[in-house]
Amino acid sequence: MSALLEIVDVTKRFRGLTAVDNVSLSVESGEIYAVIGPNGAGKTTLFNLVAGAFAPDDGEIRFEGARIDRKAPEQICAAGIARTFQIVKPFPDLSVSDNVAIGAMLRAPDMARARAQGEDILRKLDLYNKRGQKAGSLTLPDRKRLEVARALATKPKLILLDEVMAGLRPTETDRMVAVLREINRADNLTIVMIEHVMRAVMALAGRVHVLHHGASIAEGKPDEVTRDPKVIESYLGMKAAH
Amino acid sequence: MSLSLYAEVLIQGVLTGLVYGLMALGLSVIFGVVRVVNFAHGEFAVLAMYCAFVLFGLAGVDPIAASLPLAAVFFAVGYLMQRAIVQPFVTRPQHEQFILLVGVSLVITNGLLLAFGPESKHVDLSYSFDSYTLGGVLIDKTRVYGATAALVATAAVFAFFRYTMTGTAIRAAADNLTGAAVVGLDVKRLYAISFGLGLACVGAAGAIMMALTDMTPLLAPSLTLLAFTIVIVGGLGSMTGALAGGLLIGATEALASVIVSPAIKSMVSFGLLVLVLALRPQGLFGKAEA
Amino acid sequence: MFAFLTRRGAIALALLAAALLAAPFLVDRYILSIILLALLGAYLGQAWNILMGFCGLLSLGHAAYLGVGAYASAVLFVNYGIGPWAGVFVAIAAAIALAAAIGWLGFRFRIEGVYFALLTIAFAEIVRIGFDNWPFVGGAAGFFLPVSSATQHQWWNLRGGEVFFYYVALAMAAAALAAAAALRASKLGYALLAIREDPQAARALGVDVTRARFKALFISAALTSVGGVFTAFWTNNLFPAQVLEMSRSIDIILAPIVGGVGTLFGPIVGSFLLVPLGEALTDGLTALGVNAPGAKALVYGLLLMAIIAGTPSGLWPWLSRKLGLQERAE
Numbered sequence: 001m002s003a004l005l006e007i008v009d010v011t012k013r014f015r016g017l018t019a020v021d022n023v024s025l026s027v028e029s030g031e032i033y034a035v036i037g038p039n040g041a042g043k044t045t046l047f048n049l050v051a052g053a054f055a056p057d058d059g060e061i062r063f064e065g066a067r068i069d070r071k072a073p074e075q076i077c078a079a080g081i082a083r084t085f086q087i088v089k090p091f092p093d094l095s096v097s098d099n100v101a102i103g104a105m106l107r108a109p110d111m112a113r114a115r116a117q118g119e120d121i122l123r124k125l126d127l128y129n130k131r132g133q134k135a136g137s138l139t140l141p142d143r144k145r146l147e148v149a150r151a152l153a154t155k156p157k158l159i160l161l162d163e164v165m166a167g168l169r170p171t172e173t174d175r176m177v178a179v180l181r182e183i184n185r186a187d188n189l190t191i192v193m194i195e196h197v198m199r200a201v202m203a204l205a206g207r208v209h210v211l212h213h214g215a216s217i218a219e220g221k222p223d224e225v226t227r228d229p230k231v232i233e234s235y236l237g238m239k240a241a242h
Numbered sequence: 243m244s245l246s247l248y249a250e251v252l253i254q255g256v257l258t259g260l261v262y263g264l265m266a267l268g269l270s271v272i273f274g275v276v277r278v279v280n281f282a283h284g285e286f287a288v289l290a291m292y293c294a295f296v297l298f299g300l301a302g303v304d305p306i307a308a309s310l311p312l313a314a315v316f317f318a319v320g321y322l323m324q325r326a327i328v329q330p331f332v333t334r335p336q337h338e339q340f341i342l343l344v345g346v347s348l349v350i351t352n353g354l355l356l357a358f359g360p361e362s363k364h365v366d367l368s369y370s371f372d373s374y375t376l377g378g379v380l381i382d383k384t385r386v387y388g389a390t391a392a393l394v395a396t397a398a399v400f401a402f403f404r405y406t407m408t409g410t411a412i413r414a415a416a417d418n419l420t421g422a423a424v425v426g427l428d429v430k431r432l433y434a435i436s437f438g439l440g441l442a443c444v445g446a447a448g449a450i451m452m453a454l455t456d457m458t459p460l461l462a463p464s465l466t467l468l469a470f471t472i473v474i475v476g477g478l479g480s481m482t483g484a485l486a487g488g489l490l491i492g493a494t495e496a497l498a499s500v501i502v503s504p505a506i507k508s509m510v511s512f513g514l515l516v517l518v519l520a521l522r523p524q525g526l527f528g529k530a531e532a
Numbered sequence: 533m534f535a536f537l538t539r540r541g542a543i544a545l546a547l548l549a550a551a552l553l554a555a556p557f558l559v560d561r562y563i564l565s566i567i568l569l570a571l572l573g574a575y576l577g578q579a580w581n582i583l584m585g586f587c588g589l590l591s592l593g594h595a596a597y598l599g600v601g602a603y604a605s606a607v608l609f610v611n612y613g614i615g616p617w618a619g620v621f622v623a624i625a626a627a628i629a630l631a632a633a634i635g636w637l638g639f640r641f642r643i644e645g646v647y648f649a650l651l652t653i654a655f656a657e658i659v660r661i662g663f664d665n666w667p668f669v670g671g672a673a674g675f676f677l678p679v680s681s682a683t684q685h686q687w688w689n690l691r692g693g694e695v696f697f698y699y700v701a702l703a704m705a706a707a708a709l710a711a712a713a714a715l716r717a718s719k720l721g722y723a724l725l726a727i728r729e730d731p732q733a734a735r736a737l738g739v740d741v742t743r744a745r746f747k748a749l750f751i752s753a754a755l756t757s758v759g760g761v762f763t764a765f766w767t768n769n770l771f772p773a774q775v776l777e778m779s780r781s782i783d784i785i786l787a788p789i790v791g792g793v794g795t796l797f798g799p800i801v802g803s804f805l806l807v808p809l810g811e812a813l814t815d816g817l818t819a820l821g822v823n824a825p826g827a828k829a830l831v832y833g834l835l836l837m838a839i840i841a842g843t844p845s846g847l848w849p850w851l852s853r854k855l856g857l858q859e860r861a862e
Contacts, residue, residue, distance in 0.1 A: 051736060053732075072735070072740075073732075073735040073736050074735045074736075074737075074738050074739055074740050074741070077735075077736060077737060077738035078738050082736075082737075083736050085732075085733065085736070089730045089732060089733035089736075090729075090730075090733075091725065091726055091729035091730055091733065092729060093729055094725055094726075094729060098722065098725070101722065102722050102723070102725075102726045102734070102737055102739070103737045103738075105719050105722060105723075106737065106738035106739075110719070111717060111718065111719060111722065114719075114722075150737060151736075151737075153737075154737055154738055273646075279646050279649075327837070327841075330841065331841075334844060335793075336590055336645065336646055336649065337584060337590050337785070337789055337793060338789065338840055338844065340590075340592070340649075341786065341789050341790075341836060341840045342837055342840050342841070344782055344786075344833075344836065345833045345834065345835075345836035345837035345840065346833070346837065347833070348829050348830065348832060348833025348836065349830055349833040349834060349837075351826070351829070352826035352827070352828075352829040352830035352833065353826070353830055354826075355824075355825055355826030355829075356824050356825075356826045356827060356830065359825075360825065459826075463778055463779070467653065467657060467778070470650055470653065471654070474647070474650055474654075478646070478647070503665075505661070505664065505665050506661065506665060508657070508661060509657075509658055509661040509662065512654045512655075512657050512658045512661075513658065515650075515654045516637065516651070516654055516655070516658070519637060519641070519643055519647065519650075519651050519654075520637050520641055523641050523642070523643050523647060
């Protein structure tokens, strides 16, 4: 069986700076896959390439065997890849439930159904009690949850999570880990996550891919990768202590 | 039509364009720094024209000479207006800024209507009908004087931004607002100075225009649109763009009015505007946004 | 459709509807003409609000759609004997064609914010100058619809007296409100709100931003052009300097901004404040012996500045909160 998401020799340059340098990886259906690396390693750029925000300069990206590297973000979302933004992008003037309903309407026949689906997701992410609030008034942890809820509402086959644990307290991180694990198990949702919080990476990821200066330097099981000297060096020993 | 006529029209257009450019420079400075589109720009130009008209009537001051004191007065008006009225709107949505400045424009235009009536006004200068001859081409003396004054004023504004501390600080604030606030620049003051400078440009340009054309308060909206066209063609927020846009629009309108018809001339510049928006939305001299 | 209204809000809406329906029997012709103007303003404001309030696109050139609609239907009626009930479709088609040109330029090249606003001004001015210099439609001298007693009661040709036009305007304002409410509750409506709030996030959630913007622009232009048809047959004369002027575009957008951009009742509240305010100013100043041209507009300008400085998000959000007219913020 072929992989759900395949990234083959992808390169992206911005004015001479190579943000993503000949990266290849493949993610199997049902997997939880983490992309880690120091700041500026090109992780978010890689996500933007997969999500269609930019087109790669070289290489191919395939989803369920079909090329997606020239498609628009909305087409990629429709194909079944949802994403969150590292700097959260709620619709601030709309209510929490409206935010999620907008995600759900992609596959719901009408708004009533979209709302109902959205409310189920809000319950899962502990946002149901805040559904009437404006998204702009939420705290940062709640906005992170909303970002995930909205992406989940599009009923993706694969979700790209960009640092959704950042800024959460340890108990909140554990709660988010439990939610993601549950969604992964129950709905067979494939998860690709960029994450600095190693506690979450170790708890969730089956495989970890390490980027440094835009290039792949390691891939493997979390405990193997974190022992890899190249990886430790790339973090200058700082994050390896986690 | 002879070639020398075209040359004449083109030169007149370029000279007028320098004055337009000065007016548009004011709009561009205000937008470039404060990020507010001054929808009352043409109204301020007309206000300056009436000030020049009154100065001429009362004391016989040549409008072109009046451009200097009027620039100073308009600077003060702009400084105060930014502090008192516009500043609270800086962070508000564009449409609300728009309504505020529509309010300002209504007050100016109708204040002038009340004071002077709708009839068109003009000043007769001793040299109004004099002209230079250059290789068989006639050039109005007033236009040469006006364009020279506009050029000097434009150069002064450029020099201010390039060589003074305050000018550098304003450019820094325009580039990176948070950074400017972090290093302790008084952003509100810089905004007020910028709005003041913007109105100083329009004050000087208006005074000069009084020497060149007839004026009625009802002309104000078309001057506002003219300034918009120039800055969009040149690049909104770009100072060089405002100058180049002024020259281009001045020349285009002058040529269009002889080749096509005077009634259609502003349609040609709007056409140019649409073309620029389509091909190079940031304008000829604007920086592309990342 | 109006489920967000509280019981009190629903009662207020019902009372307003009843009062407006009964108005021709209760008030004199002068007051009725003011209400008619307010209704037309509410209708046009609603149309503009769909683009700005729902989708975040600031159009400062809506007079173009109004004028194109007015001229299309008037020319068809006078020159070809085609009545407005057919002409309205031509008016809509013409407005949509114009909108398509603006949208194509604006959306294809991602012209947003103030640039889009200036693009709409440029187009509107091109249209105005074009009509000003087009002999076929009378140019600057205007285009006139014949008024004769023979056709005076051909209501099917949109001919009739003041009361007839009043009810047409009332029906249009009500229909626009219902259409905006239905749109607001639809998938497209939510897509537009998402685009207004954050186009990039909207795309990531599967919203086709360009397509949705085109739809909003077409709906807004089409509704505005129908307002133009009404204007043509109600006033019986069209001048580019009136129906196509920049100041007309400003008139259209004042009511929804003052009332509350993006709200359903904002355009109505704004129009019913500003139109009578303008009339009261004229009357008040005349009573004070001030007759000079410009005095009214000067005071109006000052009031406008005061209103926009005083109620940032518009009157309706503030009013509905004070009076408890709706459950949750629109």
